[in-house]
Amino acid sequence: MVLADFMIATATVPSFISLFKNLLAFGRWLHAAFLRKPKDLRDHSSWAVVAGATDSIGKALVFELASKGLNVVLVVQNPGKLEATSSELRERYGTTIEVKTVIADFAKLSGEVIAAAMTGATEGLDVGLLVNNAGMAYPYARYFHEVYRELMESMLRVNVNAGVWVMKRVIDGMLKEKRGAIVDIGSDSTVYISSYPLRTLYASTKPYIKIDIQIWSAKQCDRLYVVIRS
């Protein structure tokens, strides 16, 4: 009986630890979302880089950042969409914010070329925020063996390769200034449907550059450790 009680108690410990971790995460989210005073993003610097800036989530983030007074570097693949986004920004914010652009098709360019394009556009700018949002999924769900070669190559380049090179270029400046923030847009498919056979490749590429959200300042630390999970 004593042994049985001991085994049951031992078996429940991981459950309590897991419950505690989830409650803690929920509490942190509540605090950050509703209680904590919003951070003034301009404390980091006056420039933000958004990769994948002309559609959906990325575009919405660009307008949100611009509304906070940040200048933005738009990293995009499609010149037509860039023109539309730029003129919407001009219409809404006039000359109160500055906009710079990088046109790069992440599916076609090597990392070195992406980094060189980023350097050209961000040279001399004090970039304090990077949003790695560019990403691609399948046009429709499919099994791994149905992912044709070109689609596989593009997905690996866009979701894995490009983000690393963009980050590499931007992070040097942040380290020099000892302040900055990087936001990588991941996907819940990694957590909830990673073993779902119709999204295998997409779900495995998304967490590659996920470093959660790292915000640091000269006061908080003098070193940065980037954890790339794969």
Ligand SMILES: NC(=O)c1ccc[n+]([C@@H]2O[C@H](COP(=O)([O-])OP(=O)(O)OC[C@H]3O[C@@H](n4cnc5c(N)ncnc54)[C@H](OP(=O)(O)O)[C@@H]3O)[C@@H](O)[C@H]2O)c1
């Ligand atoms: N929407 C969701 O439900 C969802 C869920 C989980 C995760 N996410 C992630 O959230 C991010 C944004 O998703 P979204 O729904 O807003 O998707 P989206 O509308 O397809 O936007 C993706 C962005 O990535 C850019 N992009 C795609 N291929 C590119 C390439 N070859 N070179 C350069 N840029 C490229 C797109 O540029 P163009 O506009 O020029 O095509 C677009 O700006 C992605 O990383 C996605 O994986 C989305």
